[in-house]
Amino acid sequence: MLFLQMKVLIYGQTYVIIRLSKGDGLMNTYKAYKLRIYPTDFQRELIEKTFGSTRYIYNNFLAERKNKYEESKTRISVYEQLKELTDLKKEKEWLREIDSCALQVCVYNLDDAFQKFFKGNGYPRFRVKGVHESFRTNNTLNTYKDKNYESIRIDFNKRVITLPKLKEVKFRGYRKAKEIVGKIKSATISKDANKYFVSILVEVPYTNISLKPTSIVGLDLGIKDFIVTSNGEKLKNEVKINEKRLKGLQKWLSRCKPGSKNRYKVKLKIQRLYLKIRNARKHMIYKLANKIIKENDIIAIENLDVKSMYQVHKIAKHLKNIPISEFIRVLKYKSKWLGKKVIEINKYYPSSQSCNRCGFKNEEVKDLSVRKWTCPRCGLIHDRDINASINIMFEGLKIYMKESII
Secondary structure, three states: OOEEEEEEEEOOEEEEEEEEOOOOEEEEEEEEEEEEEEOOHHHHHHHHHHHHHHHHHHHHHHHHHHHHHHHHOOOOOHHHHHHHHHHHHHHOHHHOOOOHHHHHHHHHHHHHHHHHHHOOOOOOOOOOOOOOOEEEEEOOEEEEOOEEEEOOEEEOOOOEEEEOOOEEEEEEOHHHHOOOOOEEEEEEEEEEOOEEEEEEEEEEEEEEOOOOOOEEEEEEEOOOOOEEEOOOOEEOOOOOOOHHHHHHHHHHHHHOOOOOHHHHHHHHHHHHHHHHHHHHHHHHHHHHHHHHHHHOOEEEEEOOOHHHHOOOHHHHHHHOOOOHHHHHHHHHHHHHHOOOEEEEEOOOOOOOOEOOOOOOEOHHHHOOOOOEEEOOOOOOEEEHHHHHHHHHHHHHHHHHHHHHHO
């Protein structure tokens, strides 16, 4: 048996924890790379046609499933609709111009949406033109003149990516593209603010790193300070939204005549502003996640119910500007890749109300306006958020020790 020491830093105090180490494992996993592409006029026209065709198939088959169930309380299988797609392509010539794989994937996506609905998710919605325009095509092995080739290929020298029907498309992000190693599974082409992107999904062998943890940190996610760590560090939300410009553009848009060129131009300006905000948020999330993962081996966080938090009127407006769910998602998958561990604490755990020294529970701290309080039992003065992060760290440590023993 191998034993190791793990340091827990709280305001300069060091606690030594003893635990057992675990072995290595090997498995396959998936990685995605997003690149900006620069299609020609012909390629751009074909991409737009594919957006429209996949939207048509999705909405048409969704309406068919809905009507069938309302009339006879029966369901249509995905295989029946795939057969129907073949017949539909014979009737409508313009569907033959589109990549057949993209149309088939669209049918499977609709079936997946219904499977999620049966498990408790929302009912599938009809797709709307201009909203989240995208389509996916799978990488297939084709044969031409006794030579095998894949339908999706990347040429780093020419800086082009070969896609079905589109052929060679120029891309930017050469340094990132060179990291693409493994078998390409699919490509998703999307459009955002009149810019085109491709997301490459790659299957790669992944080694489950045997971790010998030497440090642990607790994180309290909030509104005033985006992240508060158990060592007293406070990381703020650096993204600032130009609300004055956004309101001005939206007001201008409401005055434009529907279908006019001016309305299209203003709408594009709003889309580009939102894209800029999303990119800034993404940059901040990845920067903070990388910093925390680099400095710590075990990360304890609360399993927050963000949807319920939006129901609280006082904080709902502020939550819109704080990407809590996205940060947790990035933190989890990056930790997995680097062999670090993320432990989620029960959302009902009273991290803010409990004293991290003596365990006294102060009910008065339920009031969010109470930012500092003194423990009536041991006299320790608490910063609300730092105290919560320390309690989260200790609770995460308990869970980790139990898992290690089991």
